[in-house]
Amino acid sequence: MKKELLKVGKFSLVGVVNTVVDYIIFLCAFYLLSLSIALANLLAFLFAVCLSYYLNSKFTFSESSSDRSLTKLLRFILASATAFVLVTIVIYILSDYMPVYLAKILAAGVSLVVNYSLAKLLVFR
Numbered sequence: 068m069k070k071e072l073l074k075v076g077k078f079s080l081v082g083v084v085n086t087v088v089d090y091i092i093f094l095c096a097f098y099l100l101s102l103s104i105a106l107a108n109l110l111a112f113l114f115a116v117c118l119s120y121y122l123n124s125k126f127t128f129s130e131s132s133s134d135r136s137l138t139k140l141l142r143f144i145l146a147s148a149t150a151f152v153l154v155t156i157v158i159y160i161l162s163d164y165m166p167v168y169l170a171k172i173l174a175a176g177v178s179l180v181v182n183y184s185l186a187k188l189l190v191f192r
Contacts (some may be wrong), residue, residue, distance in 0.1 A: 146185035
């Protein structure tokens with residue numbers, strides 16, 4: 068149980084770093100480049116998923132470079148893409164009731180739960 072809590076803590080710390088990167092890219096794409104919510108979120112996602120895989124495989128789940136395989140990367144991308152779709156839907160729904168920048172922040176909570184669950188179950192078993 069203690070090891071699992073440590074992993075959740077590490078995953079959350081990586082998530083904070085990743086969320087900041089994702090949020091900055093999303094805001095720049097949405098407000099400065101005038102991209103749609105979906106495109107801005109996709110651009111942010113692409114950057115963030117690469118960073119997240121690298122940090123989680125090294126830091127959270129302590130895998131050596133020989134443990135990181137193309138199969139794991141593809142499973143991680145699939146898991147992250149699933150979370151991406153859910154988070155994008157949440158942002159669209161919430162943006163009807165609040166500014167997009169707040170909706171994106173609230174959607175990060177959904178992202179944390181879904182991403183950790185899928186990474187643990189599908190990728191870093």
